[in-house]
Amino acid sequence: MRPGRRPLLVLKGQSIVEGRCVAEALVSSMPLSFLGGVDPRTGIVVEKGHDLEGLSISGRVLCFPHGKGSTVGSYVLLALKRHGLAPAGIVNELADPIVVVGAVIANIPMVAGVDIGELKTGDLVELDGGAGVVKVLKRGAEG
Amino acid sequence: MYLTKDEERILEGDLGPGAQLAMRVLVKLGDIFGAERLIPVASAHVSGVSYKTAGDAAIEFLKELEEMGARTSVLATTNPCGFDERLRTILELPEEVVEAQEELLSLYEAIGLKRTLTCVPYYELRPESASHLAWAESSAVIYANSVIGARTNREGAPSALAAAIIGKTPDYGLHRPENRTPGLKIKVDFRPGDELELWALGFLAGELSKGAIPLLEGLGELSDWELKGLGAAMASGGMTAMFYTSASYRKARPESRKEGLELVEIGRADLNDVIERLSSPEEPDLIFVGCPHCSEEELRLLASLLRGRRARPDRLFLICTSRYLRDANPSLISAIEASGALVVVDTCMVVSWVERLRIDVVATNSPKAAYYLPGLSGVEVRLANLRECVELACS
Numbered sequence: 001m002r003p004g005r006r007p008l009l010v011l012k013g014q015s016i017v018e019g020r021c022v023a024e025a026l027v028s029s030m031p032l033s034f035l036g037g038v039d040p041r042t043g044i045v046v047e048k049g050h051d052l053e054g055l056s057i058s059g060r061v062l063c064f065p066h067g068k069g070s071t072v073g074s075y076v077l078l079a080l081k082r083h084g085l086a087p088a089g090i091v092n093e094l095a096d097p098i099v100v101v102g103a104v105i106a107n108i109p110m111v112a113g114v115d116i117g118e119l120k121t122g123d124l125v126e127l128d129g130g131a132g133v134v135k136v137l138k139r140g141a142e143g
Numbered sequence: 144m145y146l147t148k149d150e151e152r153i154l155e156g157d158l159g160p161g162a163q164l165a166m167r168v169l170v171k172l173g174d175i176f177g178a179e180r181l182i183p184v185a186s187a188h189v190s191g192v193s194y195k196t197a198g199d200a201a202i203e204f205l206k207e208l209e210e211m212g213a214r215t216s217v218l219a220t221t222n223p224c225g226f227d228e229r230l231r232t233i234l235e236l237p238e239e240v241v242e243a244q245e246e247l248l249s250l251y252e253a254i255g256l257k258r259t260l261t262c263v264p265y266y267e268l269r270p271e272s273a274s275h276l277a278w279a280e281s282s283a284v285i286y287a288n289s290v291i292g293a294r295t296n297r298e299g300a301p302s303a304l305a306a307a308i309i310g311k312t313p314d315y316g317l318h319r320p321e322n323r324t325p326g327l328k329i330k331v332d333f334r335p336g337d338e339l340e341l342w343a344l345g346f347l348a349g350e351l352s353k354g355a356i357p358l359l360e361g362l363g364e365l366s367d368w369e370l371k372g373l374g375a376a377m378a379s380g381g382m383t384a385m386f387y388t389s390a391s392y393r394k395a396r397p398e399s400r401k402e403g404l405e406l407v408e409i410g411r412a413d414l415n416d417v418i419e420r421l422s423s424p425e426e427p428d429l430i431f432v433g434c435p436h437c438s439e440e441e442l443r444l445l446a447s448l449l450r451g452r453r454a455r456p457d458r459l460f461l462i463c464t465s466r467y468l469r470d471a472n473p474s475l476i477s478a479i480e481a482s483g484a485l486v487v488v489d490t491c492m493v494v495s496w497v498e499r500l501r502i503d504v505v506a507t508n509s510p511k512a513a514y515y516l517p518g519l520s521g522v523e524v525r526l527a528n529l530r531e532c533v534e535l536a537c538s
Contacts, residue, residue, distance in 0.1 A: 071300050072190065072197050075197055075198065075201045075204060076198075078204055079203070100175060104171050
């Protein structure tokens with residue numbers, strides 16, 4: 001982020017995992033299961049009928065309501081991190097143990113308790129996991 | 144969350160980076176779910192043991208934890224893995240899969256977990272009523288809370304492991320008596336005709352309850368086997384981690400009771416809908432019983448149903464239980480295997496590589512297996528009660 005640049009929108013949520021990142025948002029309105037839902041070798045969402053199906057979560061600020069499905073999903077987040085395919089950050093409306101623990105062990109900055117309806121795919125966002133803050137720096141062309 | 148001096152020191156890394164990471168996971172969960180403190184657990188039960196579902200990520204994570212010196216500090220048991228000697232041969236598993244599974248198991252052992260490899264650890268190491276646990280494996284969680292009266296949240300694979308290392312868990316959710324109150328009453332106006340109807344009712348109750356604890360009325364006395372399957376189905380139909388029957392509710396602590404519950408009535412037709420939704424009418428290539436793993440009661444039922452019968456040579460009949468229960472019941476196992484049925488331990492069809500058998504349809508009496516098998520192994524499932532499973536398996 002360039003110094004002095006003013007964010008277009010500041011969303012305050014709950015701090016989950018410390019760390020900062022600036023990246024493009026990838027926003028879903030559907031809960032996501034990492035086990036079976038995301039391919040750990042490609043970072044691409046493979047769940048049939050998911051609104052992110054076919055898209056890569058790698059390097060994005062991944063925004064979705066909350067996790068679902070098997071608790072082994074935490075390990076998938078870790079695998080993504082190991083393969084350099086993890087999201088740069090995670091924003092959830094509701095913190096659930098699967099995603100939280102996955103983000104903790106994989107060290108992915110994460111904020112919860114944010115209305116992700118305010119965010120659009122393609123927005124350039126800054127996530128501060130320690131402060132629990134998500135800032136929209138620039139609105140994207142997509143979405 | 145309040146931490147004692149010792150807990151603070153672990154969080155700062157005094158006991159090494161492994162314990163520090165485990166403590167970080169627990170403190171994070173405690174903060175998020177509003178726990179005020181950590182409480183000691185009597186045991187932890189860890190999922191993520193089958194290489195098929197946990198994969199290389201679990202191996203890498205455990206390897207790191209092991210190298211960081213993390214070791215369990217309480218009794219810690221493990222869920223089923225991907226195969227036993229017998230299933231490994233039947234599935235003709237490639238060497239690299241076998242090695243990866245064995246590496247995963249050695250890592251769990253090196254960290255200090257017991258090689259129980261079962262989803263019913265409570266038959267071997269029964270927790271005490273009112274004890275606090277940190278268990279993953281949804282069917283074991285719901286059994287522990289509802290049948291044993293122990294207290295555990297529905298832990299994830301890594302959080303149960305973290306609790307095994309620290310020996311504690313954050314005090315929230317079902318650890319607190321005030322959260323063990325029912326949220327709705329589910330009433331049936333008929334007696335389920337067999338275990339399959341009962342378990343289909345469980346699956347539906349899980350869907351209807353969302354996160355709440357259901358109180359089931361009108362079921363009469365249920366055996367341990369029936370309760371085990373009822374809970375397993377409920378936990379796979381929804382996020383349910385505990386249920387009451389009229390009988391267990393009468394014994395519940397006063398602070399866990401509640402008046403004026405929302406009432407949902409379920410008729411027999413609703414159950415048929417569930418069974419139809421999960422079931423295919425096709426002829427099965429394989430018959431599988433033991434999700435969750437067969438108890439002694441279930442092995443006894445099977446032995447008596449199979450007396451004088453012969454399994455069809457063109458269909459595999461696999462019965463899954465724990466190594467402990469198999470070894471503790473040699474005469475039941477020989478009676479079952481005299482029919483040609485195969486008893487398999489340490490694993491089950493849900494977490495193994497069924498697709499390698501190139502089969503299309505699996506028959507089982509477990510709605511939980513029926514829910515997971517199509518997604519995990521691409522097979523269709525035919526639901527049938529235990530008696531019908533035996534008929535399908537035998538000529």
